[in-house]
Amino acid sequence: MTTVAKGLEGVVAAESAISAIENGMLFYRGIDIDTLAERSNFEEVVYLLWHGRLPKRSELDALRSALLEEARVPDDVLELLRRAPKDAHPMSVLRTAVSALALYDPEADVMTEAANIRKAVRLVAKTPTLIAAWHRLRQGKEPILETESAFTAERFLAMFHGQKPEPEAVEALDKALVLHADHEFNASTFAARVTVGTLADLYSGVVSALGALKGPLHGGANEQVMKMLEEIGTPERVEAVIRETLERKERIMGFGHRVYKQGDPRARHLKRMSERLTAKIGEPHWFQMSEAIEALVGALKGLKPNVDFYSATVYHSLGIPRDFFTPIFAMSRMAGWTAHILEQYADNRLIRPRAEYVGPKNVSYVPIEARG
Ligand code: ACO
Numbered sequence: 001m002t003t004v005a006k007g008l009e010g011v012v013a014a015e016s017a018i019s020a021i022e023n024g025m026l027f028y029r030g031i032d033i034d035t036l037a038e039r040s041n042f043e044e045v046v047y048l049l050w051h052g053r054l055p056k057r058s059e060l061d062a063l064r065s066a067l068l069e070e071a072r073v074p075d076d077v078l079e080l081l082r083r084a085p086k087d088a089h090p091m092s093v094l095r096t097a098v099s100a101l102a103l104y105d106p107e108a109d110v111m112t113e114a115a116n117i118r119k120a121v122r123l124v125a126k127t128p129t130l131i132a133a134w135h136r137l138r139q140g141k142e143p144i145l146e147t148e149s150a151f152t153a154e155r156f157l158a159m160f161h162g163q164k165p166e167p168e169a170v171e172a173l174d175k176a177l178v179l180h181a182d183h184e185f186n187a188s189t190f191a192a193r194v195t196v197g198t199l200a201d202l203y204s205g206v207v208s209a210l211g212a213l214k215g216p217l218h219g220g221a222n223e224q225v226m227k228m229l230e231e232i233g234t235p236e237r238v239e240a241v242i243r244e245t246l247e248r249k250e251r252i253m254g255f256g257h258r259v260y261k262q263g264d265p266r267a268r269h270l271k272r273m274s275e276r277l278t279a280k281i282g283e284p285h286w287f288q289m290s291e292a293i294e295a296l297v298g299a300l301k302g303l304k305p306n307v308d309f310y311s312a313t314v315y316h317s318l319g320i321p322r323d324f325f326t327p328i329f330a331m332s333r334m335a336g337w338t339a340h341i342l343e344q345y346a347d348n349r350l351i352r353p354r355a356e357y358v359g360p361k362n363v364s365y366v367p368i369e370a371r372g
Contacts, residue, residue: 007258008353014344014351016184017052018336019049019184019336021183024260024262028048028049028181028182029049029052031048031054033178033266034269037266040054041151041178042152042153043060043064043067043150043152047063049335050120050335050339050342064150065150067121068150070121070122070125070126071125071126071128071155073126073129077100077104077130078133081134081137082137088138089214090131090323091210091220091323091330092214094130094210094330095207095210095214097134098207098210101122101123101203102204105119105203107119108202109201111199111201111345113342113345113346116338116341119202119203120202120338123203123334123338124152124334124335127331128155128156129143129159131160131324131327131330131331132156132159133145135321141162143159144158144159144162152174152331153170153174153177154170156173168277168280169318172273172317172318173328176315176332177332179266179270179307180266180307180332181332182333182340183333184259186218187218188208188209188333188337189209189333189336190212191208192209192341192344196348197344202338205341205344206338209337213329213330214326219329219330219333221308222254222326223323223325223326224253224254225311226312226322226325228241228253229286229289229312229313234289235285238289238296239292242300246297246300252293252297252303254305254308254309254312255304255309257306262304267304267305267306267309270307270309270310271290274290274310274313277314277318281317290313311325312325
């Protein structure tokens with residue numbers, strides 16, 4: 001009888017040199033997330049994840065130019081978005097659109113490292129455009145496809161809202177993108193690695209990852225957090241609603257983590273941003289409710305907020321509708337997924353675990369005419 005690690009808990013599935021979780025801290029290529037959140041920026045982190053070191057000025061400039069150059073999406077993919085049902089979930093639209101990008105990339109099935117890095121650049125560049133385009137199209141507006149900014153956060157907000165964003169909004173989104181960019185063998189990254197472990201192409205890997213990220217136990221939790229806050233409505237109702245939810249044995253979204261038991265190091269940065277930004281938009285009650293929920297869930301269940309909890313009110317403060325929260329997570333994690341796919345290809349072995357069979361045995365085949 002073998003021991004089953006349900007949910008692969010505690011299983012070390014491969015070696016990786018991309019990100020590490022150690023003593024409750026998160027590191028990208030050996031640099032701690034606190035330093036990166038305070039001093040770095042998204043494009044620098046993308047370079048770091050892909051190449052294993054921080055870029056020189058010229059390398060960073062070159063990456064930013066490449067991202068700007070690759071930001072446009074093929075007309076046929078835009079046409080696909082135009083025809084999508086307006087009530088389709090943005091994560092479903094993004095998953096479908098990213099899959100469609102492969103059809104128009106002549107290098108989609110070219111498996112050299114250089115081609116894979118070019119595809120990674122295209123994906124990080126085009127994902128913000130796809131998300132912003134869908135936001136505008138579903139409101140019956142024309143997408144904005146041209147912006148001058150080579151900064152992902154600024155370009156995205158300009159395309160999404162149709163106006164030049166305030167520097168504080170750009171800074172907040174940039175920091176959120178840095179904090180979400182990679183996270184070791186989380187479910188979506190592992191899904192990407194399983195897919196490319198068969199030597200399927202890079203697009204197939206990120207489409208698998210997008211599917212895994214969508215679920216509410218993973219990236220989909222940020223949308224559910226905002227839904228919960230909106231349903232609670234006022235700080236006075238927090239206590240009753242949270243207690244009732246826990247009594248029904250339901251989960252409080254944005255709490256708990258498979259690896260972090262003493263708190264998620266990304267959450268405190270998002271908490272600070274949430275306090276500042278909710279006050280700035282004149283809706284401090286979202287932060288007050290979040291803090292009250294944090295205290296109550298901590299006291300009743302001993303659970304701490306994860307990355308998704310305070311990111312919800314940060315994105316809300318940036319004027320982003322809640323069903324776009326997970327696509328924004330994806331926009332950042334695209335960097336980590338592609339870094340892991342490159343690492344998987346570089347030293348590949350098919351990922352194929354075993355199952356402990358618990359079904360019936362020695363069952364005889366009954367011909368169809370004899371079945372009751
Ligand atoms: N609310 C209430 N109870 C919880 C929560 C929660 N958010 N999270 C864990 N628990 C409880 C479970 O009910 C279980 O209790 P029990 O032993 O009495 O049955 C115990 O804590 C352990 O839970 P597991 O599900 O075994 O923990 P696991 O490591 O499998 O799950 C997960 C981790 C999925 C993140 C879980 O904490 C959860 O569902 N959280 C809510 C969803 C969420 O916020 N997901 C985002 C995670 S971060 C990310 O992916 C980006």
